[in-house]
Amino acid sequence: MKMNRLWLLLLFSAAFILSACSNEEAGTEAVKDEEKLEPIVINNEGFVIEYDAAPKRAVSLNQHVTEIMLALGLEDSMVGTAYLDNEIYEPLQEAYQKVPVLAEQYPSKEEIIAVEADFLYGGWASAFNEKSIATREELKKLGIDSYLQSSSVQVGPTLEDIYKDINNIAKIFRIEERGQSLIKQMDDDIEKIVSQLPEVTEPLDVLVFDSGETEVFTATQNFMNTLVTMAGGHNVFADVEGNWATVSKEDAVERQPDVIVVIDYGTTTAEQKIEFLKTDPALSQTPAVQNEHFVILPLSAASEGVRVAEALDILARGFYPEAFE
Known part of the structure; x- marks a missing residue:
């Protein structure tokens, strides 16, 4: 409710x-x-x-x-x-x-x-x-x-x-x-959304998955990184300079994300991206995939526009669902 x-x-x-x-x-x-x-x-x-x-x-x-x-x-x-x-x-x-x-x-x-x-x-x-x-x-x-x-x-x-x-x-x-x-x-x-977030000592480690098959195209220091932080998470690639980066699968696995935020846009659906993550030999070894902890975020909400509250609500509920029950 x-x-x-x-x-x-x-x-x-x-x-x-x-x-x-x-x-x-x-x-x-x-x-x-x-x-x-x-x-x-x-x-x-x-x-x-x-x-x-x-x-x-x-x-x-x-x-x-x-x-x-x-x-x-x-x-x-x-x-x-x-x-x-x-x-x-x-x-x-x-x-x-x-x-x-x-x-x-x-x-x-x-x-x-x-x-x-x-x-x-x-x-x-x-x-x-x-x-x-x-x-x-x-x-x-x-x-x-x-x-x-x-x-x-x-x-x-x-x-x-x-x-x-x-x-x-x-x-x-x-x-x-x-x-x-x-x-x-x-x-x-x-x-209103921030006030409902739980106090956490260890933020969840989050990988933002935009796209990629042989490598991973991910958000580093753009506004998605800001949103992840506001929602009580830690972007595992926040240390990489620039707004976006292409990283190796091995690097993504090594950083052991607890949650994967799947960016939804274009002709490849979020569900298809999740299926790829589940079946990829490397990425399927991350805690996020093994625990099926995915959050689907529309690109239109995650971009630098008027829908910040909507994006924040999606992430906060996806990271800490028990706080919004």
């Missing part, structure tokens, strides 16, 4: 966020056409961009940043979206239906030009290169501003880094109060 109540609480909170962001007073929070406003200057991943006015034809390029825009009530300022990892967060699905989907993955530069986009919001660095759409320099020459989610590319991001990104987007679109309301609600939801 506790689990059902907490999920209802999270859904209610998310619905409250969406409602609050959508119903701010138009006089102070709506994107304004006529009023002269001071330019907003944002220093973002090596680019100093001056925004003279709020974008009116934005395109989001990755799911977690799409959900940030929708949670801020910006669907009417969007002319496109792309690249889902999983289903859109349920409380945001109605708003998502209002935004055209330009591509299953990244749209082409021609598709961006065709919708007359004036702003691109990328969640990962892969959004801005010649192989996907275009570099940020090229976009600027085309008159298209851009923002790259800093918390998704920097090493060792914290919750505050996500909040900084949310605040920056709120500033760019001249809706600062919505950003502050969203952050406040996220903080409240996170605190």
